[in-house]
Amino acid sequence: MKTKEIILDKNTMIVSETDAKGIIVYANSDFCTIAGYEKEELIGQPHNMVRHDDMPKAAFEDLWNTVSSGKIWNGIVKNKTKDGSYYWVNATAYPSTDINGDRRFISVRVKPTIDEINNAQALYKQWV
Numbered sequence: 001m002k003t004k005e006i007i008l009d010k011n012t013m014i015v016s017e018t019d020a021k022g023i024i025v026y027a028n029s030d031f032c033t034i035a036g037y038e039k040e041e042l043i044g045q046p047h048n049m050v051r052h053d054d055m056p057k058a059a060f061e062d063l064w065n066t067v068s069s070g071k072i073w074n075g076i077v078k079n080k081t082k083d084g085s086y087y088w089v090n091a092t093a094y095p096s097t098d099i100n101g102d103r104r105f106i107s108v109r110v111k112p113t114i115d116e117i118n119n120a121q122a123l124y125k126q127w128v
Contacts (some may be wrong), residue, residue, distance in 0.1 A: 003085050004085045005086055008110070010111050013109070013110055016031050016042075018107075019102070020104070021046075022046050023044060024043055026043075034087055047107075050081075055124065058127050059075060059127070067105050072092060073092070075091055076089070076120035091109045093106065094107075
């Protein structure tokens, strides 16, 4: 299967929310459209189901360590779609709590610039 890159539109805003263990509890329509999943296929699944194999595990360790400590994380991430294609995002993740006070993490992803993608690719090659 040949993979292709999906280029986000400048108006695309992918939003998701996970519980404290990284299980998806909310996915907006842009997330579903870009990733190629129905909302019901995403809810209840680990968020790393969209992690592309090219992404170094260290990047996600940094993300989890940052948001778990109560801070905001930002980075350029390569994700995969249901059909094996991929898309780049400029991701911001931050901690939150739900109405019951339970820990949640929210991620907002938008279209990155070409320079941001190129810089991320160079950096991630060093981490492998």
